[in-house]
Amino acid sequence: MNTASTPHHAVAIVGGGQAGLSMSACLQQAGIGHIVFEKHRAMHVWQTRRWDSFCLVTPNWQCALPGHPYDGDDPHGFMTKPEIVAWLERFRRKVNPPLREGVTVRLVKPRPQGGYLLRYEVAGEPGLQECTADQVVVASGGYHLPIVPRMAERLPASVRQLHSEQYHNAAELPPGAVLVVGSGQSGAQIAEDLHLAGRQVVLAVGDAPRCARFYRGRDVVDWLADMGYYDMPVGQHPLREGVRDNTNHYVTGRDGGRDIDLRRFALQGMQLHGALQAVEPQDDGDVLLRFKPGLAEVLDRADATYNGINASIDQYIERMGLQAPPSSRYQPVWQPGEEPLTLSLQQAGIGSVVWCIGFAPDFGWLDAPVFNGRGQPQHERGVTALPGLYFLGLPWLHTWGSGRFSGVARDAQHLAEVIAGERSTQAPATLPAAVPG
Incomplete structure (x- = not known):
C-alpha cells in the first residue's frame, strides 16, 4: 500500500x-x-x-x-x-x-x-x-441477509416465493391463497395486509409476543415511556444481553393504531397453524406442508405477554395514584379446535409464500x-x-x-x-x- x-x-x-x-x-x-x-x-x-x-x-x-x-x-x-x-x-x-x-x-x-x-x-x-x-x-x-430456509427449495416452481423485504402489496402476488411464514412484526402486519385485501391467508405462527396498542386511555408506548422502560440499559434488563435475541411484539400503527389479534383473524377466515417444520414433495406431484404442534400454547403465551404488560401498567397507575379508565384483561375470542399438523399445497390452493422469519x-x-x-x-x-x-x-x-x-x-x-x-x-x-x- x-x-x-x-x-x-x-x-x-x-x-x-x-x-x-x-x-x-x-x-x-x-x-x-x-x-x-x-x-x-x-x-x-x-x-x-x-x-x-x-x-x-x-x-x-x-x-x-x-x-x-x-x-x-x-x-x-x-x-x-x-x-x-x-x-x-x-x-x-x-x-x-x-x-x-x-x-x-x-x-x-x-x-x-x-x-x-x-x-x-x-x-x-x-x-x-x-x-x-x-x-x-x-x-x-x-x-x-434475508433468511429463507433450505426447505423453500422443495416448493414447486409454480409457487411464487418472496421474502418480507420483497413484499409490496397483495395485488402483486399471483392468484390463490398466500402462506405467510412467521408472525413477528413483519409477518403479522403482512398477514393483516393480505387479509384486508381479501386474500385467503394461511399463517404459520411463530413464538412472537404481542402487546396492546391502547390501554386505559393511552397508547401503551406512552405508559411504558412514563414507567422508564425505554431508558432501561441492557445491563439492568432482567434478561441482560439475552434481550437482544428477543422477537419484537406485534402490533400496528395502521389506520391510527390498533391491536393485531390473530385469533380475531381466525374468526374471519384466516387459517392459523403452528410453525412450519417441513416441506415434503409427494409422489403425486402435490406438496405436504408439516407444522409444529402447539398452536394453542403459542397463542396463549402471546396473550399472556399482552396481559402482563397491561398488568404492569395497572401497577404503575395504582402506585402513582393516577386517574385512568378501568383496567381490563384480554379474553380469547377464538380457540383452535383439532389442530391439523399437515396441509396439502394443492388442496389449500396456495400460489405464493412470503417468508417473514427475519434477517441474519x-x-x-x-x-x-x-x-x-x-x-x-x-x-x-x-x-x-x-x-x-x-x-x-x-x-x-x-x-x-x-x-x-x-x-x-x-x-x-x-x-x-x-x-x-x-x-x-x-x-x-x-x-x-x-x-x-
Whole structure:
C-alpha cells in the first residue's frame, strides 16, 4: 500500500442509514473529521425493504434523531412509509454528511501501526480502493441477509416465493391463497395486509409476543415511556444481553393504531397453524406442508405477554395514584379446535409464500476479533475491546431504542464523546490529513 497517496480519515463510518447519519451529526458537532460510506443510497432500507402500507408501530413523538425531532402535526400518530422517507430526507439535508454512496466496504482490519485499513468497491469503477482511518464506526445495522430456509427449495416452481423485504402489496402476488411464514412484526402486519385485501391467508405462527396498542386511555408506548422502560440499559434488563435475541411484539400503527389479534383473524377466515417444520414433495406431484404442534400454547403465551404488560401498567397507575379508565384483561375470542399438523399445497390452493422469519447479520468484511461464538459483536454500549472500533444502531445496543429512531441519537452522542477522548490520547497521524469525501 502506498501510504503517501492513500486517503486517511480521522473516523470512517460504515453505513448511511439513520445510525450512520446520526453519528455524522454528532461528530460534526464535536468538530471531528470523518467520512460515511454507504453501499446503496442513504436511508435506502426505508424505501426498498418496506411494503406499501407500512407505517411505524411506535408513535411519532418517539422519532428524535440528532437535532431532528418529529416535525409534523400528529405526534401521537404513526408515520406512513412516504412520510418516514420524507422525514429522513429532511434529516439528511440538515446533517449534510460527508457521504459517499455506492461504496461497498469489502474489508476493515486493524493496522499493526494503529488505526484501520479499509478496502472498498465503488460502483462503476474497476477494482478495489483503499483508505485508512484512526477509528471506525460500524453503523450498517444487524439485518443484512434475508433468511429463507433450505426447505423453500422443495416448493414447486409454480409457487411464487418472496421474502418480507420483497413484499409490496397483495395485488402483486399471483392468484390463490398466500402462506405467510412467521408472525413477528413483519409477518403479522403482512398477514393483516393480505387479509384486508381479501386474500385467503394461511399463517404459520411463530413464538412472537404481542402487546396492546391502547390501554386505559393511552397508547401503551406512552405508559411504558412514563414507567422508564425505554431508558432501561441492557445491563439492568432482567434478561441482560439475552434481550437482544428477543422477537419484537406485534402490533400496528395502521389506520391510527390498533391491536393485531390473530385469533380475531381466525374468526374471519384466516387459517392459523403452528410453525412450519417441513416441506415434503409427494409422489403425486402435490406438496405436504408439516407444522409444529402447539398452536394453542403459542397463542396463549402471546396473550399472556399482552396481559402482563397491561398488568404492569395497572401497577404503575395504582402506585402513582393516577386517574385512568378501568383496567381490563384480554379474553380469547377464538380457540383452535383439532389442530391439523399437515396441509396439502394443492388442496389449500396456495400460489405464493412470503417468508417473514427475519434477517441474519453479515459482518464477514470486518476482520477483527470482536465477535462471540455466534458471530455477534461483543461490546459495551457500542464500544468494543479493540481500540477505535465501535458499533451503532444495533437492537438493544444500550436501550430498547438503540436500533430505532428513539434511542440512536443518545448512543451516537455517547460514541462521539468516546471517540473524542480516544483522539485526545492518540499520537499525531503519520498519514495525510483527511481528504474531502
